[in-house]
Amino acid sequence: MAEGSLEAPTRHPIPWQDPDFYDEAKLDEEMRRIFDICHGCRRCFNLCDSFPRLFDLIDASESEELDTVDSADFKPVVDACTLCDLCFMTKCPYVPPHEFNLDFPHLMLRYRAVELKKGEVPWTARQLTETDRNGKLARPVAGLCNWASDNNNRLTRPLMEKALGVHRDAKLPAYQSRTLTDLAESDVPVINGEAPAFGRKALLYATCFSNFNSPSIGIAARKVLAHNGVETEVVYPSCCGMPQLEHGDVARVAETARKVAAELRPKIDDGWTVIGLVPSCVLMLKFEWPLLVPDDDNVKALSAATRDIDQYVIDIARTEGLADGLKPLDGGVVLHIACHARAQNIGQKSTELLKLIPDADLKVIERCSGHGGSWGVMKENFEIALKIGKPVARQAREAGKTYLASGCPLAADHIRQGMERVDGEAPLPESSHHPIELFARAYGL
Numbered sequence: 423m424a425e426g427s428l429e430a431p432t433r434h435p436i437p438w439q440d441p442d443f444y445d446e447a448k449l450d451e452e453m454r455r456i457f458d459i460c461h462g463c464r465r466c467f468n469l470c471d472s473f474p475r476l477f478d479l480i481d482a483s484e485s486e487e488l489d490t491v492d493s494a495d496f497k498p499v500v501d502a503c504t505l506c507d508l509c510f511m512t513k514c515p516y517v518p519p520h521e522f523n524l525d526f527p528h529l530m531l532r533y534r535a536v537e538l539k540k541g542e543v544p545w546t547a548r549q550l551t552e553t554d555r556n557g558k559l560a561r562p563v564a565g566l567c568n569w570a571s572d573n574n575n576r577l578t579r580p581l582m583e584k585a586l587g588v589h590r591d592a593k594l595p596a597y598q599s600r601t602l603t604d605l606a607e608s609d610v611p612v613i614n615g616e617a618p619a620f621g622r623k624a625l626l627y628a629t630c631f632s633n634f635n636s637p638s639i640g641i642a643a644r645k646v647l648a649h650n651g652v653e654t655e656v657v658y659p660s661c662c663g664m665p666q667l668e669h670g671d672v673a674r675v676a677e678t679a680r681k682v683a684a685e686l687r688p689k690i691d692d693g694w695t696v697i698g699l700v701p702s703c704v705l706m707l708k709f710e711w712p713l714l715v716p717d718d719d720n721v722k723a724l725s726a727a728t729r730d731i732d733q734y735v736i737d738i739a740r741t742e743g744l745a746d747g748l749k750p751l752d753g754g755v756v757l758h759i760a761c762h763a764r765a766q767n768i769g770q771k772s773t774e775l776l777k778l779i780p781d782a783d784l785k786v787i788e789r790c791s792g793h794g795g796s797w798g799v800m801k802e803n804f805e806i807a808l809k810i811g812k813p814v815a816r817q818a819r820e821a822g823k824t825y826l827a828s829g830c831p832l833a834a835d836h837i838r839q840g841m842e843r844v845d846g847e848a849p850l851p852e853s854s855h856h857p858i859e860l861f862a863r864a865y866g867l
Contacts, residue, residue, distance in 0.1 A: 429519055430767075431510060431511060431517045431518065432517075432518040432519050433510075433518065433525065433528075433709070433713055434518060434523075434525070434713075435712075435713050435714075435716040436528060436531070436532075436672065436713050436714055438535060438672040438673065438676070438714065443532060443535065444535065444536050444539055446536060449532060449533065449536055450493050452529065452532075453493070453496060453529060453533070454488055454493075456524055456526065456529055457476060457480075457488055457496075457499075458488045459516055459522055459524055460473065460476060460477075460524075460526070461476070461477065461480050461487070461488055463514075463515070463516070464477060465513055465514070465515070466509045466513050466514065466526075469508055469509055469513060469790065470502060470503065470504060470506065470508075470509075470790065470794075470810065471502040471806055471810065472499050472500075472502040472503045472526075472530070473509075475498050475499045475502055476499045479491055479495055479496075479498075479499065496533075500530050500533045500534065502803075502806075503526075503527060503530040504668075504794025504795060504797045504798075505527050505530065505531065505667065505668060505795075506527075506761040506762065506765065506790065506794065507527050507705070507761070507762070507765035508761055508764060508765060508790070509526050509527065510525055510526060510527055510765075511764065511765045511767060512764065514526065531667065531670060531672070532670075533670070534668075534669055534670030535670035535671075535672050536670070537670060538669060538670040538671055543669050543670070544587075546585070546586050546587060547587070547669065548669060549586075550586065550588075550665070550796055551665035551666050551668070551669060551671075551796070552665075553630035553631075553634070553661045553665055554630060554634075554660060554661050556634075557597065557601070557630060557633065557634030557635070558634075560597035560634070561597065561598070561599055561600075561601065561634070562599070564596075564597040564598055564599040565599075567597050568596045568597060570582075571594045571596075573590065573591050573592060573593050573594065579591075583801055587800050587801050587802075588799050588800060588801065589799060589800060589801045589803075589804035589805075591804065591839075592798070592799035592800075592804050592839075593835045593836070593838075593839055594799065595631065595635040595636065595831070595832065595835070596635060597634060597635060598634060598635065598636075598637055600637070601628075601633045601634055601637060601658075602628045602632050602633045602637035602639075602640040602641070602656055602658070603628060603633060603656055603657075603658050605637050605640075605641060606626075606640070606641075606644070606655075606656035609641070611644055611645050611648035611649075612648060613648050613651060613652070613653055614648060614649050614650065614651050614745055615651065616651075616745075617649065617650045617651030617652075617742075617745040618650075618651065618738075618742035618743040618744070618745065619650045619651045619652060619738045619741070619742040619743075619744075619745075620651030620652075621651065622647075622651065622652040622653070622695070622738070623652070623653045623654075623692075623693060623694045623695070624647060624652050624653070624654050624655075624694060624695045624696070624697050624734065625654070625655050625656075625657050625686065625689055625694050625695070625696045625697065626640055626643060626644060626654050626655070626656045626657065626697050626699065626731075627657060627658070627662075627696055627697060627698045627699065627703065627707070627728075628640055628656055628657065628658035628699065629658075629661075629662065629698060629699050629700045629703040630661040630662075631699075631700050631703075631831060631832070632699045632700065633658050635831075636831055636856075638859060639699050639700075639831070639856045639858060639859060640656060640699055642856070642858050642859040642861070642862035642863075642867070643697070643699060643731050643858045643862075644656070645862050645865075645867040646735065646858060646861055646862050646865060646867065647734075647735075649745050649747065649865055649867060650735070650738055650744060650745045651745065652738070655689075655694075657686065659681065659682040659685050659686070660678055660681070660682060661678070662678070662682075662702070662703040662706040662707060663675035663678045663679070663706060664702050664703065664705075664706050664710075664795065665795070665796060666678075667706070667710065668795055668796065668797070672714060675706075675710070675711075675714055676711075676714040676715050679711035679714055679715050679718070679721050680715055680718055680720070680721065682724070683711070683718060683720035683721040683723070683724040684720045686720075686724055687720045687723055687724070690723050690724060690727045691723075694727070695727055695728075695729055695734065696724060696727050696728045696729070697728075697729050697730070697731050697734050698728060698729070698730055698731065699731050699856070699858075700829070700830065700831070701730060701760045701761075701762035701763040701766065701829045701830055702760075702762040702795065702830065704728060704729070704730045704762070704763075704766060705762045705765055705766055707724055707725060707728040708725050708728050708766060709725070709765075709766070711724070711725065712725045730763065730766065730768065730771060730829070731858050732763075732771040732772045732774070732775045732829065732857055732858065733766075733768050733771045735775055735858070735861070736771050736774050736775060739778060744778065747865050747866065748778065748779055748780055748861075748864045748865055749779075749780060749864055749865075749866065750779060750780045750781040750782075750864070751779060751782075751783075751824070751825065751860060751863065751864055752824065753783075753823060753824025753825065754783030754784065754785065754821070754822075754823035754824060754825070755776055755782075755783065755784055755785070755823055755824070755825040755826075755827055755860060756784075756785045756787065756817075756818045756821045756823045756825070756826050756827070756851075757772055757773060757776060757784055757785065757786050757787065757827050757828070757857065758787050758791060758814060758818070758826075758827070758828035758830075758833060758834060758837055759772060759773070759786065759787065759788040759828075759829070760772075760791075760828050760829040760830035760833055761790055761791075761830070761833075762829075762830065763829045763830075764788065770786065770788070772827070772828075772829050772857040773786050775857050775858070775861055776827070776857055776860065776861070778861075779860075779861065779864040780864075783823070785817070785818070785821035785823055787814050787817050787818065789813060789814050790810060790811065790814070791810075791811045791814050791828070791830070791833035791834075791836050791837050791840075792806075792807040792808060792809070792810030792811025792812075792814070792836065792840070793807055793811065793830070793832055793833045793836035794807065795832070798832075798836055807836065808836075808839065808840050808843065811836060811837060811840045812840060812843075812844070814837055814840065815837055815840025815841045815843070815844050816844050818837055818840075818841050819841045819844040819845075819846040819848070819850075820846060820848075821848075822846070822847075822848030823851070824851060825851055825855060825860060826838055826841075826851040826853075826854045826855065827854065827855045827856065827857050827859075827860055828854065828856070828857075829856060829857060831854065831856055834854030834855070834856075835854055837854070838850065838851065838853075838854050
């Protein structure tokens, strides 16, 4: 091991099938070991709310050390973790291969897996994670669902807050009556045979968000790729399982990983690249699935074949070159770099993508939006989430750009809500976008 732990972080497989993984005494011992290291370092104090909660807990104890902190008081620390992985990937000097072997997010995951096994995860919270079921149920009545979930609806949102724990002011994604997979069957773009990258083949993994909530992301991606000579198919075997992972349901996520990887393996063997449209889903396929089922060859093959949509377009630009036709976007773009894009350790591919647009006028913000998946919309977290994301919202408002974009659509909407609370003379962007949508607009597609 080099001095200063300068090697690239290494993640160990998650031993969720080992009985010791669920042993509460051994879990508490490991939590105290890691929390004590965090207490002595405190480098992550400003990353999320987990670390301030932990440090305040220790500082308020009798000895101001971990030995006088009751283990029952650890839960708020765990509850504040959004599994963004940034402490592991960008801040912590003690991650493997360091001998301290510190993996804070996966420790939080283990705690939640124990909670789930004990039946302590609320029924309502588990229902919110059923994105596939909820999306299918909402399709026939999408208009009614969107009316009811509109955060300006003072009739239904207080009821939702009471029944589901979702804050009445939190913006929720709209549902669509036609999914991305529906639209993909009826609207197949013509492939540009003159494009330098002609001959490439890619599967667009729709993700639950792009399939049920924002098909425009997938449609834009498909048009951009077709214009650049790439043959595409839209596939959606199921949700990647990130919502279930947030509640510690590792067994279910592992089952999903095996099933989806086996289904996609023939296409992968035939040379198709798998492209994810949302960074969280890409992170699952690339990194979390192989850690849950490390001996599954199909999962390994899928991990190696998976790319983020922005990453894939940049690869075309660097390898073959892009097709002509990009034109400037008037008014400039505020671009937020999504945390799960950063955790993939691929660099700022969204920034590189938008810089390919002529006369690109970018304000890039690489900082947590505060949203954290489903965490930021809950009643007990929404105001905290806005507080965490306030520096991002302030920078975005001060930039005064026409467009707001993030690889994470939920983060973009959350940032815009934060911008509404920040004083500024420039008008707010009318809506938020995925970077690939703005790229398609620059192409005139």
